Amino acid sequence: MRKALVVLLAIFVITAAAWAQVDTLLGPHNTNQAYGCQSCHTPHSAKLAGQGLYLWALDTPTTTYTTYGVGTQGATSTLTPTLASGVTPDTQVHTVLCLSCHDGSFNSAMYAAVGAAGTLTNPGPNGYSTSTPIAVGAPSALKAGHSEMATVSGSVVKGTNDLTSNHPVHVVYPNGSTNNGIYDNPTIFSFWKVSVAAGNASFVDNGSVYNYGHAVRLFGTAGGDAYVECGSCHNPHAQSTTLVKVAGVNSIVNTAHFLRGQYKTAADISGFCMSCHADKSAAWTGTGAQ
């Protein structure tokens, strides 16, 4: 009889797995726990038509954002979305598309179906189980009743279209100003050296020096610049599990917040940041400004 129960249980588990409502990879990005890829993409009649714009199903912001800018003492900068289709690499698309929802204008057509309580929750494995706000910028732009998306918990709420309290997005990651092996040394901080070719940016160090790896994705331009965008740190397709390649070997690691690198322990959290900020890492042996 026990065997029968085991078999029955197995059948139910298989059935349940096949029709599970929750998508473990997409997490809250599987809006309504049903839209799947349609949460953001549409196979027909996309809002943004053409190669490189990801068959985007959503409206994108057109207003100018104030960004954090470059460096600790640098002036703030601005981002005016001008999305370009075609073969020329468009780096800002990896920020602007995120702002389709994360600007606080998350549309009620999708929002109403997110959950009965009307909240987006993050059931990640690392204790982030509370309602997770997803908007950056000002709550003033939010629709009524959507205050839980006002801003990241506990952070400073800035004004409308103000991203200055958020991690730099749409800023250039230093590249080529000072060639010093695997490091690059601009005037304020030292960064890992990157190589940009044909619009693809990659770190010169492949993890052989910094064994956390460099899971962050930089977006290269045809002109040879490497940009940091939302999609640099975040992979919207994988909420809590990701692949990192260290010295040519792929490993599965736990993460949170759709981050591209391991992000679980305190060491991981530091390591993820240091995978860009070279001079903060214990591995750093370079010279130059720190």
Next chain:
Amino acid sequence: MKKASIIVLAILVMAIGAIAQVGAGPWNADGAVGHISHGCLLCHAPHSSGANTFTGYAAASIAATNPTWGSDWAGQVKPAKISGVFNNASTDNASIYLWGAAMTPQTYTTWEGTTISASGVTKANAVVHTLLCLSCHDNATGSHEMGSYAAPTSNMGFANPACADTNVALGLTGCNGEAIGNSTYNYNGGTPAWSNQASLQGSHPVHVAYTSGSYNWKLNADGTFVDNGVASGFTYGHPAKMWMEGGTAYVECTTCHDPHRETKTAFWNGTNYTVSAVANTVYYLRGPYTDPNMTVTSGGSANADFCRSCHYSKSLAYINAKGVAQ
């Protein structure tokens, strides 16, 4: 133990029974209304397809000439494109699936920026599996050729019941003909409109090559998927159908869509193809899918997995395989 066996057997029998309920046959057995307004004749001609045999027969005289067909067409506003069945000056589509409709005259720009047209294509060309669909879904002549038909239960613009009746044309406009990049969410309603723009740049890539391996699933030489869902753990399967030409696998309209089944999917059960009783779908898709807007209670990751059945790198199987192509 005997009891256990009986219980398990009973479950299996019930499961098989549930599947067998669709035994009426796959062709239109699911009550498809979008493609059967004239039965198979909507698209195929059993005789003289694409040839000139019926040249000279005006549409209005068909009923007198052939009462059976006339009855079949009675009460319908016959689409101009379908007149190609009877009065088709073109012969280039005669041997392609007995295609009864005139091929689209449009040259289309694809998502990748390349162009496709019906000029000179044969059934050996993968692109026919897109072009044939565009016989109707192009609206290139600018008239609402299919607008008089009964509203299909789904629409081409995705997930909006409000535009369910006439929205069968592809183009640069949104679900309801709205211009791209406007201020409303794509799933919202609007004034139904048609597109006659020769652009497929807003649609999922058609007539693009699917490269085997790396971030995609591996393909066999015949275009079938190497993965059977067992080793990879990707249990959804791979219902998409690649079209081969010159050793290259192409994604076309009918890679994702099976125009013969609107709400049921056919799958390989290990012995033969059968129509699933549980794996329902929408939009004539080849794999299980649920319209997330019409029915919010089911679907779940099955919807995402349909996409992942091609887009390997977005699947959990990819992570579990540490990025090694399967």
